[in-house]
Amino acid sequence: MNYKELGKERLIEIIEEKEKLIEEFKSLKIKLQYNACMDDVTGVLNRIAGLEILEKTILESARQEENFIICFADIDDFKKVNDVVGHIEGDKILEEVGSILRANIRKTDTVFRIGGDEFIIIFPDTTLQVAKTICSRVCMDIYELKEMYNSNYKIGLSCGLSQYNFNSKISASELIRMADEGMYANKRGKR
Secondary structure, rough: HHHHHHHHHHHHHHHHHHHHHHHHHHHHHHHHHHHHHHOOOOOOHHHHHHHHHHHHHHHHHHHHOOOEEEEEEEEOHHHHHHHHOOOOHHHHHHHHHHHHHHHOOOOEEEEEEEEEEEEEEEEOOHHHHHHHHHHHHHHHHHHHHHHOOOOOOOOOOEEEEEOOOOOOOOOOHHHHHHHHHHHHHHHHHHH
Protein backbone atom coordinates (compact mmCIF):
# COMPACT_ATOMS: atom_id res chain seq x y z
CA MET A 1 0.00 0.00 0.00
CA ASN A 2 1.40 3.34 -0.93
CA TYR A 3 1.17 6.60 0.99
CA LYS A 4 -1.48 7.99 -1.32
CA GLU A 5 -3.84 5.06 -0.61
CA LEU A 6 -3.09 5.29 3.12
CA GLY A 7 -3.96 9.02 3.05
CA LYS A 8 -7.18 8.29 1.21
CA GLU A 9 -8.24 5.64 3.75
CA ARG A 10 -7.45 7.99 6.63
CA LEU A 11 -9.43 10.77 4.98
CA ILE A 12 -12.45 8.45 4.67
CA GLU A 13 -12.10 7.54 8.38
CA ILE A 14 -11.96 11.20 9.36
CA ILE A 15 -15.05 11.99 7.27
CA GLU A 16 -16.95 9.06 8.82
CA GLU A 17 -15.92 10.16 12.34
CA LYS A 18 -17.03 13.72 11.57
CA GLU A 19 -20.41 12.51 10.27
CA LYS A 20 -20.86 10.39 13.41
CA LEU A 21 -20.06 13.41 15.63
CA ILE A 22 -22.52 15.58 13.70
CA GLU A 23 -25.29 12.99 14.27
CA GLU A 24 -24.40 12.80 17.99
CA PHE A 25 -24.57 16.61 18.26
CA LYS A 26 -27.94 16.67 16.48
CA SER A 27 -29.28 14.05 18.88
CA LEU A 28 -27.91 15.96 21.87
CA LYS A 29 -29.47 19.19 20.60
CA ILE A 30 -32.89 17.51 20.37
CA LYS A 31 -32.52 16.15 23.91
CA LEU A 32 -31.49 19.54 25.26
CA GLN A 33 -34.40 21.29 23.54
CA TYR A 34 -36.80 18.69 24.94
CA ASN A 35 -35.37 18.98 28.46
CA ALA A 36 -35.52 22.78 28.31
CA CYS A 37 -39.29 22.62 27.70
CA MET A 38 -40.36 19.77 29.96
CA ASP A 39 -40.99 19.46 33.66
CA ASP A 40 -39.00 16.41 34.65
CA VAL A 41 -41.27 15.39 37.55
CA THR A 42 -44.69 15.60 35.90
CA GLY A 43 -43.86 15.00 32.25
CA VAL A 44 -45.83 18.07 31.15
CA LEU A 45 -44.42 21.29 29.76
CA ASN A 46 -42.60 23.55 32.20
CA ARG A 47 -43.59 27.09 33.12
CA ILE A 48 -41.37 28.84 30.56
CA ALA A 49 -42.54 26.72 27.62
CA GLY A 50 -46.17 26.85 28.75
CA LEU A 51 -46.27 30.62 29.16
CA GLU A 52 -44.71 31.00 25.72
CA ILE A 53 -47.46 28.82 24.22
CA LEU A 54 -50.11 30.81 26.13
CA GLU A 55 -48.75 34.07 24.68
CA LYS A 56 -48.78 32.55 21.17
CA THR A 57 -52.32 31.28 21.74
CA ILE A 58 -53.44 34.79 22.69
CA LEU A 59 -51.87 36.27 19.56
CA GLU A 60 -53.32 33.55 17.33
CA SER A 61 -56.78 33.85 18.91
CA ALA A 62 -56.78 37.60 18.39
CA ARG A 63 -55.69 37.14 14.78
CA GLN A 64 -58.29 34.41 14.11
CA GLU A 65 -60.96 36.21 16.18
CA GLU A 66 -61.52 33.10 18.30
CA ASN A 67 -61.93 32.65 22.03
CA PHE A 68 -60.28 30.01 24.19
CA ILE A 69 -60.43 28.75 27.76
CA ILE A 70 -57.72 28.19 30.35
CA CYS A 71 -57.92 26.16 33.52
CA PHE A 72 -55.83 26.87 36.61
CA ALA A 73 -55.63 23.60 38.59
CA ASP A 74 -54.16 23.10 42.05
CA ILE A 75 -53.71 19.85 43.98
CA ASP A 76 -55.66 20.16 47.22
CA ASP A 77 -53.60 20.15 50.44
CA PHE A 78 -50.47 18.97 48.64
CA LYS A 79 -48.22 20.42 51.36
CA LYS A 80 -49.87 18.01 53.81
CA VAL A 81 -49.16 15.14 51.42
CA ASN A 82 -45.47 16.02 51.39
CA ASP A 83 -45.48 16.44 55.17
CA VAL A 84 -47.15 13.05 55.75
CA VAL A 85 -45.37 10.85 53.19
CA GLY A 86 -42.34 12.92 52.19
CA HIS A 87 -41.21 14.56 48.99
CA ILE A 88 -40.27 11.36 47.17
CA GLU A 89 -43.84 10.05 47.49
CA GLY A 90 -45.11 13.57 46.76
CA ASP A 91 -43.15 13.54 43.50
CA LYS A 92 -44.74 10.19 42.61
CA ILE A 93 -48.16 11.76 43.10
CA LEU A 94 -47.13 14.75 40.95
CA GLU A 95 -45.98 12.31 38.28
CA GLU A 96 -49.35 10.51 38.43
CA VAL A 97 -51.22 13.82 38.23
CA GLY A 98 -49.14 14.76 35.17
CA SER A 99 -50.06 11.43 33.55
CA ILE A 100 -53.75 11.95 34.33
CA LEU A 101 -53.67 15.46 32.86
CA ARG A 102 -51.93 14.28 29.69
CA ALA A 103 -54.33 11.33 29.31
CA ASN A 104 -57.46 13.48 29.59
CA ILE A 105 -56.71 16.52 27.47
CA ARG A 106 -57.34 16.64 23.75
CA LYS A 107 -54.52 16.70 21.20
CA THR A 108 -55.15 20.39 20.61
CA ASP A 109 -54.91 21.27 24.32
CA THR A 110 -51.74 22.17 26.20
CA VAL A 111 -50.93 21.48 29.84
CA PHE A 112 -48.02 22.90 31.80
CA ARG A 113 -46.81 23.07 35.36
CA ILE A 114 -46.79 26.66 36.52
CA GLY A 115 -45.63 26.01 40.09
CA GLY A 116 -45.16 23.35 42.75
CA ASP A 117 -48.59 21.71 42.60
CA GLU A 118 -50.24 24.07 40.12
CA PHE A 119 -51.00 23.46 36.48
CA ILE A 120 -52.53 25.36 33.60
CA ILE A 121 -54.46 23.78 30.76
CA ILE A 122 -55.05 25.74 27.57
CA PHE A 123 -58.23 24.70 25.72
CA PRO A 124 -58.15 26.34 22.28
CA ASP A 125 -61.25 26.50 20.11
CA THR A 126 -63.64 25.08 22.69
CA THR A 127 -66.64 25.91 24.82
CA LEU A 128 -66.77 26.43 28.55
CA GLN A 129 -68.89 23.27 28.85
CA VAL A 130 -66.29 21.09 27.07
CA ALA A 131 -63.51 22.49 29.30
CA LYS A 132 -65.65 21.80 32.41
CA THR A 133 -66.27 18.23 31.25
CA ILE A 134 -62.56 17.58 30.75
CA CYS A 135 -61.72 19.13 34.14
CA SER A 136 -64.40 17.01 35.84
CA ARG A 137 -62.93 13.87 34.28
CA VAL A 138 -59.44 14.86 35.49
CA CYS A 139 -60.76 15.52 39.01
CA MET A 140 -62.47 12.10 39.11
CA ASP A 141 -59.28 10.36 37.98
CA ILE A 142 -57.26 12.20 40.61
CA TYR A 143 -59.78 11.30 43.30
CA GLU A 144 -59.33 7.65 42.24
CA LEU A 145 -55.61 8.18 42.80
CA LYS A 146 -56.43 8.60 46.51
CA GLU A 147 -58.05 5.16 46.48
CA MET A 148 -55.05 3.68 44.66
CA TYR A 149 -52.65 5.05 47.27
CA ASN A 150 -55.09 4.01 50.02
CA SER A 151 -54.16 7.21 51.74
CA ASN A 152 -55.30 9.00 54.88
CA TYR A 153 -54.61 12.36 53.29
CA LYS A 154 -56.74 14.22 50.85
CA ILE A 155 -55.89 14.07 47.15
CA GLY A 156 -58.09 16.22 45.01
CA LEU A 157 -57.88 18.93 42.41
CA SER A 158 -59.42 22.37 42.48
CA CYS A 159 -59.95 24.06 39.12
CA GLY A 160 -60.81 27.54 37.96
CA LEU A 161 -61.65 28.46 34.39
CA SER A 162 -61.33 31.74 32.56
CA GLN A 163 -62.16 32.59 28.99
CA TYR A 164 -60.04 34.67 26.66
CA ASN A 165 -62.26 36.83 24.48
CA PHE A 166 -60.44 38.12 21.41
CA ASN A 167 -62.24 41.47 21.80
CA SER A 168 -61.03 42.01 25.38
CA LYS A 169 -57.29 42.16 24.72
CA ILE A 170 -56.39 40.96 28.24
CA SER A 171 -52.88 39.77 29.02
CA ALA A 172 -51.77 36.24 29.82
CA SER A 173 -51.13 37.22 33.45
CA GLU A 174 -54.64 38.68 33.78
CA LEU A 175 -56.16 35.55 32.24
CA ILE A 176 -54.19 33.39 34.69
CA ARG A 177 -55.20 35.61 37.62
CA MET A 178 -58.89 35.23 36.75
CA ALA A 179 -58.57 31.43 36.48
CA ASP A 180 -56.59 31.37 39.75
CA GLU A 181 -59.41 33.28 41.49
CA GLY A 182 -61.88 30.72 40.13
CA MET A 183 -59.71 27.91 41.45
CA TYR A 184 -59.65 29.45 44.96
CA ALA A 185 -63.44 29.85 44.86
CA ASN A 186 -63.69 26.16 43.92
CA LYS A 187 -61.31 25.23 46.76
CA ARG A 188 -63.30 27.28 49.32
CA GLY A 189 -66.50 25.61 48.15
CA LYS A 190 -65.06 22.19 49.08
CA ARG A 191 -64.41 23.13 52.71
